[in-house]
Amino acid sequence: MTDLQFMRRALELAQQAKAADEVPVGAVLVLDNQIIGEGYNQSIKLSDPTAHAEIIALRAAGLQHQNYRLLNTTLYVSLEPCAMCLGALQHARIAKLIYGASDSKTGAVESVYQLLDQPLNHRICWEKGLLSSESAELLRTFFRERR
Numbered sequence: 001m002t003d004l005q006f007m008r009r010a011l012e013l014a015q016q017a018k019a020a021d022e023v024p025v026g027a028v029l030v031l032d033n034q035i036i037g038e039g040y041n042q043s044i045k046l047s048d049p050t051a052h053a054e055i056i057a058l059r060a061a062g063l064q065h066q067n068y069r070l071l072n073t074t075l076y077v078s079l080e081p082c083a084m085c086l087g088a089l090q091h092a093r094i095a096k097l098i099y100g101a102s103d104s105k106t107g108a109v110e111s112v113y114q115l116l117d118q119p120l121n122h123r124i125c126w127e128k129g130l131l132s133s134e135s136a137e138l139l140r141t142f143f144r145e146r147r
Contacts, residue, residue, distance in 0.1 A: 003098060006030055006076040007130045010100070013040040013053065014078045014138055020045060024138045027053035027077040029061045029070065029094075036073070037061030053077060054085040058092050069093050078135040080107035080128065086115050090122055097126040100135030 006028050013026025017040035029037040039056025043049055054077055062068050074096040075089060080103040089097060097116075099109070108115045109126055116124055 001030075001033055003076070003130060006035070006074075007078070007098065007100060009035070009038070010053075010076045010078045011131060011134055011138065013038055014135070017041045017053070018138065018142050024142050025053040025077065025079045027057040027075060029057045029073050029075050031061075031070070031073045036064055036070075050084065052082070052085050054081055055088055058088055062092070071095070074098060076130075078131070079103050079139065080109050080111055082106040083108040083113060083115060086124075089124060090120060093122050094124055097124050098130055099126070099128055100130055100132045101139060102128065102132070 010026040010028045014024040017026060018024035022041040022044055026040045027038065028035055037057040037060035039053045039060060041053050042051040042056060054075060061070050070092040072095050075094050076098050078100045080099050080101065086108045102111045104111050106112060116126060
């Protein structure tokens, strides 16, 4: 599969979040071209402020691999991660992050904070903008419908 296909899957998961009346964000964690974890926002459903798409994908992968270290993996997420999620990505030792839309309110890669530029013990490579228009439109539509 390609980066584009994995990001499309993340957007499908974001649609599931929207259908559940959650903020539409989806995430897919990949190792050796295979999905090993995926998730979508479920904070409301689970009454859990940590139930972001990225965290759910990491938890699923950690359980599958019986290890919290998820070396050599790539995370595809429809929205720029927040500080909490980036902290989890650091602890999991994710190798690469690819996200769609930027988040001007809580984005911690470059929009509000630049946490991955800090001198930490693990460096995550990152790219932005893959299917960003689709990701941003999904979020705009969701919030417009809620108003």
